[in-house]
Structure formats: C-alpha cells, structure tokens
Amino acid sequence: MTEKITAIVVDDEDLARESLVALIGEFIPNIEIMGTARDLPEAIRQINRLHPQVIFLDIELPGYSGLQILDFFNPDEITFEIIFTTAYSKYAISAFQLSAVDYLLKPIQVDQLESAVMKLDKKGSRFNIQKNMVLKENLTSGSPGKIIVPHSEGYSFLSVPDILFVKASGAYSEFILVSGKKLLVGKNLKDFEPMLESRGFFRPHRSYLINLHHVKEFVRKEGGFVVMTNGEELTVSNNRREDLLTAIASLR
Numbered sequence: 001m002t003e004k005i006t007a008i009v010v011d012d013e014d015l016a017r018e019s020l021v022a023l024i025g026e027f028i029p030n031i032e033i034m035g036t037a038r039d040l041p042e043a044i045r046q047i048n049r050l051h052p053q054v055i056f057l058d059i060e061l062p063g064y065s066g067l068q069i070l071d072f073f074n075p076d077e078i079t080f081e082i083i084f085t086t087a088y089s090k091y092a093i094s095a096f097q098l099s100a101v102d103y104l105l106k107p108i109q110v111d112q113l114e115s116a117v118m119k120l121d122k123k124g125s126r127f128n129i130q131k132n133m134v135l136k137e138n139l140t141s142g143s144p145g146k147i148i149v150p151h152s153e154g155y156s157f158l159s160v161p162d163i164l165f166v167k168a169s170g171a172y173s174e175f176i177l178v179s180g181k182k183l184l185v186g187k188n189l190k191d192f193e194p195m196l197e198s199r200g201f202f203r204p205h206r207s208y209l210i211n212l213h214h215v216k217e218f219v220r221k222e223g224g225f226v227v228m229t230n231g232e233e234l235t236v237s238n239n240r241r242e243d244l245l246t247a248i249a250s251l252r
Contacts, residue, residue, distance in 0.1 A: 004032040005120065008050065010043040010066065011036075011058040011085065020056060020085065020108060027110050028117055040064035044072050047080065054081045054120060056104070059088070067136045070129060078129055083116050101135045130157065147195070149175065149185045156183060160199050164228055165210040166192055178214070180230070202247045204236040212251055218244065 007024070011017040017036050024031045034050045037043040039061050047055070059066040070078060084096070084103040096103045102116045134146045134157060147158050158175065167174040168189040175183040193203055200212045204226065214229045224236040226244070236244055 003030075005030055005054060005117075006032050006034050006050070006052045007054045007056060008034055008043065008046050008052045009036045009056045010038075010040070010061070011056075012038050012061050013058075016058070016085070016106065020104075020113075023108060023110060023113055024056075028113060031117060038062075040066065040069060040072075043069070047073075052080055054083060056083050056085055058085045060086070067132075070132055070136075075129060081120055082132060083120075084135075096135065101131050149183065150187065158183075160196070161211075161213065163196075163211055164214045164230055164232075165208055165234065166196075166201075168207045176230070176232075178230070200251065202244060204240045204244045205234065206237070208234050210234060212248055215248060218248070 009017055009020050009024075011020065017038070021033055021036065024033060031054075034052050035046045037046055040063065043055070043057070046052075055069070057066045057069060066084065069082070082101070084101065085106060085108065086093075086096075086103055087106040088096075093103070093105065102119055104112055104116055131148060134148060137146065145160050147160055147163075149156050149158060158177070162178045164176045164178055166189060167176060169184065171186075171188060173185045173187055173189045173192060175185060177183070189203075189207075189209055193201075193209055196209060197203075201209050202212050203209050210226065210228065216227045216229050216231075218224070218226050218236070219233075224238070224241050225233045226236060227233055
C-alpha cells in the first residue's frame with residue numbers, strides 16, 4: 001500500500017479551495033487532505049498543529065502574500081514542500097520556471113495536478129527554502145534575476161545577467177558564464193528557451209541560446225555570426241538574422 005502524503009489547501013476563494021480538494025480526492029489517491037485555510041495566519045496555525053508534508057498554496061491571499069509563508073518559520077521548522085496555485089500572467093510564470101518551483105495554473109487541470117504531485121522531491125528543507133526564496137525575489141523584484149539549474153552534483157543558483165549563452169550538447173545544455181565557468185545541465189536547450197526569452201535571450205541557431213546583453217557585434221560575412229563579449233563567435237542561421245537584429249535593436 002502506497003504511503004499517504006499529507007497536505008493542506010490554502011486559498012481565500014471558497015470555490016477554488018473546494019475544487020482543488022475535490023480534484024485531489026478523485027484523482028490523486030496518495031494525497032490525504034488534512035485541512036484547508038482561507039488565509040496565511042490560519043494556514044500557519046494548521047501547519048504547526050497538523051505538520052503536513054505539502055502545502056497547496058495560493059499566492060494572492062488577503063493580508064499576506066503566500067510568498068511570505070517562510071517568514072513565519074525557522075529553517076529547521078520547514079519540513080513541508082510547497083506547490084503554489086496561481087492565476088498569474090505568462091511573464092510571472094517564467095519566474096516560477098526560473099526558480100524551479102512547482103505551481104498549478106488556475107483553472108487547475110488534472111494532468112497538471114498529477115505532474116506536480118509526481119515531482120514532489122525529497123531533497124530536504126534547505127533546498128526547498130532556497131527555491132522559494134529565489135521565487136520570492138524573482139516575483140517581487142519586477143524582473144526575474146535568478147535561475148536554478150540541475151546538474152550532476154546537485155543544483156546551481158545562477159544570476160541571469162551572468163549567463164553569456166547556453167549551448168546545446170545532445171540531451172544536455174552547457175551554460176557558459178561571464179566568469180568563464182561552464183556548467184553542464186541535464187536538460188535540453190528547448191527547456192530553457194521559454195523561460196529565458198523574456199529575459200533578453202534569443203535563439204539565433206538551433207545550437208545556441210544567447211544573452212543579447214552580451215552580444216558585442218554581429219558580422220554578416222561567412223554566413224553570419226555574433227561575437228560575444230568573451231570573444232566567442234556563434235553562428236546565426238539564415239532565417240534568424242533579421243529577427244536577431246530586431247531583437248538587438250529593441251534593447252538599445
């Protein structure tokens with residue numbers, strides 16, 4: 001018999017809260033809902049009393065934002081994971097993706113819910129604290145500035161402006177940083193494209209995703225290539241040249 005994962009649902013909208021509880025009850029049998037809450041103070045009380053393993057947490061709550069939940073606990077008290085629920089825009093969704101934080105986009109779909117539950121990790125509370133602190137910074141700064149990427153030794157927290165470009169390497173991606181460091185990441189290049197394109201990145205070729213802020217010049221000869229600020233020359237596909245020049249001009 002599969003061990004139950006205990007949870008509480010936090011949402012100030014009655015219908016949203018009840019709908020999520022119903023979805024979990026019908027489609028996610030390994031989740032046991034221990035309680036529900038309408039706001040953050042009530043959620044804090046329930047967490048302290050019931051000690052759930054996961055919190056389904058709406059971000060937009062009355063009085064306090066759901067992002068403030070970690071402010072109410074000492075690090076050693078955070079033994080739960082968080083799956084945020086949100087109706088945020090596409091721009092804000094990129095902040096979730098950059099922060100490697102699981103979220104459910106309202107209205108919540110069953111496949112989305114199942115996927116989030118399957119990804120519940122057991123890397124420890126310290127990692128979950130770090131992820132959610134990065135999310136809070138990315139959402140409240142007005143411009144997502146950090147990305148969390150997985151690699152063979154764990155996870156790295158990268159500042160987006162410090163990324164020169166990302167290079168396709170088979171089923172992996174290689175991050176080339178301003179410092180000269182290279183980081184091989186266990187995800188395909190296309191996984192990073194949607195989350196970085198709103199941060200000034202552009203894909204001029206199937207093998208590269210470049211930070212336009214680090215493009216030194218564009219050279220038309222030899223088929224066309226860009227010179228990055230570290231001196232590397234990266235090929236530009238014929239059908240991407242004009243879009244690249246337009247994207248660069250839009251930054252000026």
